[in-house]
Amino acid sequence: MLPLQPMLQAYDAQKEGCMSTDANGTNLIEIRDLKMHFPVTKGIIFQRQVGAVKAVDGVSFSIKKGETLGLVGESGCGKSTTGRAILQLHRPTSGEVWFQGQDLTKLRGEQMRQMRRKVQMIFQDPYASLNPRMTVGDIIGEPIRVHGLRKSATAVRQRVQELLELVGLNPYFINRYPHEFSGGQRQRIGVARALAVEPEFIVCDEPVSALDVSIQAQVINLLEELQDKLGLTYLFIAHGLAVVKHISDRVAVMYLGKVVELASGSTLYSMPMHPYTQALLSAVPIPDPKVEKKRKRIILEGDVPSPLNPPPGCHFHTRCPIVIDKCRTEDPPFVDYGNGHFAACWRARESISLLPGRGAEVIAPPEHPIPEPKVEPNAE
Ligand SMILES: Nc1ncnc2c1ncn2[C@@H]1O[C@H](COP(=O)(O)OP(=O)(O)OP(=O)(O)O)[C@@H](O)[C@H]1O
Numbered sequence: 001m002l003p004l005q006p007m008l009q010a011y012d013a014q015k016e017g018c019m020s021t022d023a024n025g026t027n028l029i030e031i032r033d034l035k036m037h038f039p040v041t042k043g044i045i046f047q048r049q050v051g052a053v054k055a056v057d058g059v060s061f062s063i064k065k066g067e068t069l070g071l072v073g074e075s076g077c078g079k080s081t082t083g084r085a086i087l088q089l090h091r092p093t094s095g096e097v098w099f100q101g102q103d104l105t106k107l108r109g110e111q112m113r114q115m116r117r118k119v120q121m122i123f124q125d126p127y128a129s130l131n132p133r134m135t136v137g138d139i140i141g142e143p144i145r146v147h148g149l150r151k152s153a154t155a156v157r158q159r160v161q162e163l164l165e166l167v168g169l170n171p172y173f174i175n176r177y178p179h180e181f182s183g184g185q186r187q188r189i190g191v192a193r194a195l196a197v198e199p200e201f202i203v204c205d206e207p208v209s210a211l212d213v214s215i216q217a218q219v220i221n222l223l224e225e226l227q228d229k230l231g232l233t234y235l236f237i238a239h240g241l242a243v244v245k246h247i248s249d250r251v252a253v254m255y256l257g258k259v260v261e262l263a264s265g266s267t268l269y270s271m272p273m274h275p276y277t278q279a280l281l282s283a284v285p286i287p288d289p290k291v292e293k294k295r296k297r298i299i300l301e302g303d304v305p306s307p308l309n310p311p312p313g314c315h316f317h318t319r320c321p322i323v324i325d326k327c328r329t330e331d332p333p334f335v336d337y338g339n340g341h342f343a344a345c346w347r348a349r350e351s352i353s354l355l356p357g358r359g360a361e362v363i364a365p366p367e368h369p370i371p372e373p374k375v376e377p378n379a380e
């Protein structure tokens with residue numbers, strides 16, 4: 001018999017925008033049914049809206065204090081927009097962002113300014129995100145002055161030097177300009193700038209994708225060290241699952257404005273339920289020639305549809321290798337399969353066996369068998 005009740009409850013919770021994806025523990029931040037639709041207008045003088053780019057279309061998740069949530073997906077799926085909408089750099093179309101008992105989407109003026117100090121962002125491009133006309137001392141010192149965290153110029157300078165030391169740079173670099181640094185060093189400056197206001201939550205938007213592989217590891221290690229030292233909470237955005245594997249406690253996979261799967265790192269890598277996650281995982285190289293030889297990549301056909309006009313039903317149905325009729329018309333709910341493993345797929349439970357030789361059995365290390373899902377979905 002199919003256990004319909006848990007699914008219906010998940011439907012109801014999602015409809016009310018109060019679905020909690022918290023596995024257990026206290027949330028530092030909780031995002032509920034977040035939507036960011038950019039209007040598309042026509043006309044020069046009298047502009048009228050003719051459509052909307054649904055960059056983020058109903059995203060819900062939570063992050064516990066001290067946790068790192070990895071957010072992955074292809075280019076254009078809405079990762080950066082999600083991060084920006086959480087920090088209110090884009091005002092969301094709808095939804096809620098709860099942080100320390102306050103809904104950030106409702107804050108304005110001074111209240112918002114105070115809250116901005118606690119939520120920061122590290123940007124993808126360390127070359128474009130630092131003002132080339134400002135010295136490192138000014139770049140890192142500016143937020144300290146703006147938020148009045150140190151009173152005198154000497155105290156600001158001292159704090160900047162402390163921060164440079166914290167991110168592994170020489171404090172004597174304070175008078176240098178960004179062009180005098182390497183990419184990895186610039187990203188460290190970006191990290192120091194984010195830390196200058198003593199934040200609690202940081203959105204790291206592809207902080208290593210512009211860097212060499214060897215430098216990537218250094219920056220990721222630095223972020224981990226700082227997390228341990230300062231008790232930081234991260235939303236870590238990346239293109240592929242390989243980058244987030246090391247740093248994330250849980251991982252959310254995004255496709256065309258929606259989160260399609262969310263689970264702890266170990267569960268997601270060993271038991272992916274959504275065909276899109278399985279395709280992403282099949283692209284992650286495994287450092288074992290015997291295993292690597294046996295593996296087949298899942299090549300997704302076709303392009304990612306436009307967020308201006310996403311396909312009906314499951315957004316992934318135009319590229320899914322195991323699509324069924326129902327997928328073309330009905331949007332699958334985001335269901336908890338136990339232990340905080342969520343997936344939005346009508347065939348989540350059977351998907352691994354339907355993609356033989358490509359799913360978890362070749363991804364999971366031999367000592368990590370595939371567990372049975374706790375709750376069975378109402379799969380066809
Ligand atoms: N300010 C904007 N106005 C209109 N559309 C936008 C705006 N910002 C982003 N978009 C659109 O929203 C969608 C999601 O963009 P976003 O930058 O969030 O993707 P992403 O997942 O971060 O991609 P990437 O991995 O390439 O950084 C894209 O189709 C993009 O064109």
Ligand code: SF4
Pocket residue numbers: 274275276314315316317318320321322323324327332344345346347348
């Ligand atoms: S709901 Fe259907 S189309 Fe979407 S991922 Fe699952 S099987 Fe594929």
Ligand SMILES: [Mg+2]
Pocket residue numbers: 079080081205
């Ligand atoms: Mg981006």
